[in-house]
Amino acid sequence: MDILRTPTDLAQRGHGGVGESASRPDGVLKVTGEFAYASDLWARDMLWGHTLRSPHAHAEIVSVDTTEALSVPGVHAVLTHADLPAATHYGLEIPDQPVLAGDVVRYHGEPVALVAADHPETARRAAARIRVEYAELPLVTDESTATAPGAPVLHPNRSDHYADRVPHPNVVHHQPVRRGDLAAAKARAEVVVTGEYELGMQDQAPLGPESGLAVPAEDGGVDLYVATQWLHVDREQLAPVLGLPRELVRLTLSGVGGAFGAREDLSMQAHACLLALRTGRPVKMVYSRDESFVGHVHRHPARLRYEHGATRDGRLVYVRGRIVLDGGAYASSSPAVVGNAASLGLGPYVCDTVDIEALALYTNNPPCGAMRGFGAVQACFAYESQMDRLAAELGMDPVSLRQLNAMSQGATMPTGQPVDAPAPVAELLRLVRDRPLPPPRQWETAVGTGTGFDLRALPGGLSNTTRGEGVVRGVGYAVGIKNVGFSEGYDDYSTARVRLEVVNGEPVVLVHTAMAEVGQGGVTVQAQIARTELGVAKVVLHPADTRVGSAGSTSASRQTYMTGGAVRNTCLLVREEVLRLGRERLGDTHPGWRGDGLWLRDGAVVTAGGEVLADLAQVLGDDVIDLEREFRHRPTEPLDPENGQGFGHVQYSFCAHRAVVEVDAELGLVKVVELAAAQDVGRAMNPQAVVGQIHGGSVQGLGLAVMEEIVVADGARVRNPSFTDYLIPTILDTPTMPVDVLELADEHAPYGLRGIGEAPTLSSTPAVVAAIRAATGLALRRVPVRPEHLTGT
Amino acid sequence: MDSRLLTSAVTLRVNGTVHRLTLDNRSTLLDTLREDLDLTGAKKGCDHGQCGSCTVLVDGRRVNCCLLLTVACDGSEITTVEGLSDGWSLHPVQEAFLARDAFQCGYCTPGQVCSAVGALREMAEGRPSAVTVGTEPPSGAAEIRERMSGNLCRCAAYPNIVRAVGDAAERAAEWWERTP
Ligand code: FES
Ligand code: FES
Numbered sequence: 001m002d003i004l005r006t007p008t009d010l011a012q013r014g015h016g017g018v019g020e021s022a023s024r025p026d027g028v029l030k031v032t033g034e035f036a037y038a039s040d041l042w043a044r045d046m047l048w049g050h051t052l053r054s055p056h057a058h059a060e061i062v063s064v065d066t067t068e069a070l071s072v073p074g075v076h077a078v079l080t081h082a083d084l085p086a087a088t089h090y091g092l093e094i095p096d097q098p099v100l101a102g103d104v105v106r107y108h109g110e111p112v113a114l115v116a117a118d119h120p121e122t123a124r125r126a127a128a129r130i131r132v133e134y135a136e137l138p139l140v141t142d143e144s145t146a147t148a149p150g151a152p153v154l155h156p157n158r159s160d161h162y163a164d165r166v167p168h169p170n171v172v173h174h175q176p177v178r179r180g181d182l183a184a185a186k187a188r189a190e191v192v193v194t195g196e197y198e199l200g201m202q203d204q205a206p207l208g209p210e211s212g213l214a215v216p217a218e219d220g221g222v223d224l225y226v227a228t229q230w231l232h233v234d235r236e237q238l239a240p241v242l243g244l245p246r247e248l249v250r251l252t253l254s255g256v257g258g259a260f261g262a263r264e265d266l267s268m269q270a271h272a273c274l275l276a277l278r279t280g281r282p283v284k285m286v287y288s289r290d291e292s293f294v295g296h297v298h299r300h301p302a303r304l305r306y307e308h309g310a311t312r313d314g315r316l317v318y319v320r321g322r323i324v325l326d327g328g329a330y331a332s333s334s335p336a337v338v339g340n341a342a343s344l345g346l347g348p349y350v351c352d353t354v355d356i357e358a359l360a361l362y363t364n365n366p367p368c369g370a371m372r373g374f375g376a377v378q379a380c381f382a383y384e385s386q387m388d389r390l391a392a393e394l395g396m397d398p399v400s401l402r403q404l405n406a407m408s409q410g411a412t413m414p415t416g417q418p419v420d421a422p423a424p425v426a427e428l429l430r431l432v433r434d435r436p437l438p439p440p441r442q443w444e445t446a447v448g449t450g451t452g453f454d455l456r457a458l459p460g461g462l463s464n465t466t467r468g469e470g471v472v473r474g475v476g477y478a479v480g481i482k483n484v485g486f487s488e489g490y491d492d493y494s495t496a497r498v499r500l501e502v503v504n505g506e507p508v509v510l511v512h513t514a515m516a517e518v519g520q521g522g523v524t525v526q527a528q529i530a531r532t533e534l535g536v537a538k539v540v541l542h543p544a545d546t547r548v549g550s551a552g553s554t555s556a557s558r559q560t561y562m563t564g565g566a567v568r569n570t571c572l573l574v575r576e577e578v579l580r581l582g583r584e585r586l587g588d589t590h591p592g593w594r595g596d597g598l599w600l601r602d603g604a605v606v607t608a609g610g611e612v613l614a615d616l617a618q619v620l621g622d623d624v625i626d627l628e629r630e631f632r633h634r635p636t637e638p639l640d641p642e643n644g645q646g647f648g649h650v651q652y653s654f655c656a657h658r659a660v661v662e663v664d665a666e667l668g669l670v671k672v673v674e675l676a677a678a679q680d681v682g683r684a685m686n687p688q689a690v691v692g693q694i695h696g697g698s699v700q701g702l703g704l705a706v707m708e709e710i711v712v713a714d715g716a717r718v719r720n721p722s723f724t725d726y727l728i729p730t731i732l733d734t735p736t737m738p739v740d741v742l743e744l745a746d747e748h749a750p751y752g753l754r755g756i757g758e759a760p761t762l763s764s765t766p767a768v769v770a771a772i773r774a775a776t777g778l779a780l781r782r783v784p785v786r787p788e789h790l791t792g793t
Numbered sequence: 794m795d796s797r798l799l800t801s802a803v804t805l806r807v808n809g810t811v812h813r814l815t816l817d818n819r820s821t822l823l824d825t826l827r828e829d830l831d832l833t834g835a836k837k838g839c840d841h842g843q844c845g846s847c848t849v850l851v852d853g854r855r856v857n858c859c860l861l862l863t864v865a866c867d868g869s870e871i872t873t874v875e876g877l878s879d880g881w882s883l884h885p886v887q888e889a890f891l892a893r894d895a896f897q898c899g900y901c902t903p904g905q906v907c908s909a910v911g912a913l914r915e916m917a918e919g920r921p922s923a924v925t926v927g928t929e930p931p932s933g934a935a936e937i938r939e940r941m942s943g944n945l946c947r948c949a950a951y952p953n954i955v956r957a958v959g960d961a962a963e964r965a966a967e968w969w970e971r972t973p
Contacts, residue, residue, distance in 0.1 A: 024894070026899070027891050028883070030899030031890045031896070031899075031902055032875065032883065032887060033832075033833070033835070033873065033874035033875045033902075033903040035899055037836070039833075039836070040827075207836075207838045207844060207846060207898070207900040207901050207946070209838070257836070257899075258900060258948055286837075288840060289844075456939055519896075519897030695949055695951070695953075698949075699949035722841060724843050728947060729951075730942050730945060731946070734952065736952070737952055
């Protein structure tokens, strides 16, 4: 079978160990256009798959007639729910999502039928000829409609782990976190502020749409090349749906055009495999942009109510919160999002009395699940807005109030978990506050325009018809806390295979993991670790696939910690084996072999003092050392269902932002002039990549603050599935972003590192909104802040 | 219907190679490059002219080639990201993107790189941008941002893209002297 543009080994002969800004092993391929993304896959005789989706958000499927579609020339298969060979439902944690809708559709865009044809346009046109008769059902769209008496129960007969504990069957999961004596604390509070906040539905909008190629194999199995975040969990869900033993479902990671959570759940994986197995031909599926907007889960929209009680001098006495997350039609990762929102809902502060509950609803809105910072993003917008209100109420400086209440190492989380690693919250705030402010009104000091006036610097740029007379500056601050890795007792691990051999006299390390590189630079770090631990210049990275053990998901800021940890540990075992062989074979050639502290450098075994004992070629000869090992972080425990107490998280990650905005309130225009960040990363494994992650997360938070929202309206339908109507920040919307990086080691983590990818996404949203509030005096309880919220029209 | 009415013969010069193709009149240049000529460097991020991932150079000017019908390019000289290097070394813009780590997932990168090559040429030629006022040749980070604003990057590698394009500006000028 000819299959083109599948991933290849990434070989790099170079420098750059841990702590250096080593270059990406896939970098040259990416700038030359040779890097193969999932949308570039090709196989001889391949067919194209297309998905027919529901136009309604809640409807009974009365009948489906595929006759006409099947008669379209070029069509090879049409599949509906009735054709599913085995398990009909799947899900990350709760298998509540139909592979293809059966009797009922529960959200706009739900897959109903599949077509495979010899051309993508043929498949699309044939799908339009499938006749589906729907009978619309009443909609559940928010907490009041979901829990009203007589509300339609979207998933009757639930048997999942949470079903017995939820207050209503349309609640996926409910988690209270309670600590301290609330009545006593309330009596002590001298100042109380309450607020209600709302976040719209954000989309990950990775630039590479969902894509993959399924190839039927002679052994009856299937090989799937796909852009995903977690190969093994895809396989866990696929095997039962395909009715195949796990070994016959083989996945290989194809090039991933961004993820941010959107690829955590299955999208086209099962569909392409079903079509391939049915037709006996390779089947490629690529979502269009509008399909992508309904074809993956989104960030949970949320409504939050908070009450903060404090003493006159600004100490938090109690915090109450209620966080309602809209999970949409299927569970996806809602339970974990709820756990995060509840356990991190206080923010990075110390307060002995906390009463926070979070819950996720089942509704007929689009399903929501993982997106960068999940659960913590929603809470952060609310608790940071509250801290500003409290500061205003007390007449205190908002940074000082935060610093006064900031947690530090040794603090206790509302879950009772001790914070047993550095938590430099006050210091991060100081770093962003102490930066000089950017010069104001830069349009008046234009450089390079020849006119002394620079339109480009005005809020709205070209579309601002004024000379900036009405523009006001504001400055805002925020700080956030995110957990790293999988929490609440999950057996979280990663696996690395490391092979060392000498090829043509040169030692070569092969690193093989199933880690999904989605742009974060995990492959760079793997090569850096191998170079550092094995002292070898040439590192080859094997494509990620299911032939090696699971790496877990590229999410929860966990891969550098987990797969980095796995690569490191396996390298150390390989090194021990080298030293064992060296002692065995060459031990009497030099007394140094008997010493401790031998290590590998520049392709040789050296003593602690740096004396060379032997080349790896001498030690290994033709032998190959090839080991595969798992790595686990320290165990966590589930949160108590009643009070949320428990050692729930592995590690915490902190970031602070200062936003400087200029606002033309009359025109409803906002320009973020500067967004400064400070983050503790434990150890900057690759300083350049660290800054890139902080920039990326900060800008996605900025997007949520002022532009990004999936509009769900007109019967719970997605109304803006395009980049014209769903706005993501462009290069013009992106301010200067100075970054301070702290490296305070976490002794529990490999190299002392801290997961970094998500924390910057949290605080940038509230910092930007705080700055707009400072400029305008408006309350701004909802994000994204839209022009009409500023103009009051 | 007579299939001759639906197809056209088109000659394209792509990255220096002449291709004579007969294709469906409705084919976009992006699909022709990706599906017929095996040049998958240009990416489809939206197919609607909204993201810039499909940016290539047609007769030296950057275009979103998902919006261009191939039949309209008959006789044109097309450069895709695969054709930027001279065969020996990378184009200065590609070098600068690598040196500045101006990407993460890289999906927007072929479009960003082609767009930067086109933008730098436009700036070198003194062509105004949408916000150019006065006669002074535009320059600097603000102008790079303005000119690169048609290329989305969801990973938001933007700060490094600005730096990379700035770095490349001088070296790119020499490069054009050497390569037509
Ligand atoms: S694919 Fe052409 S602009 Fe998006
Ligand atoms: S690098 Fe991922 S979209 Fe630009």
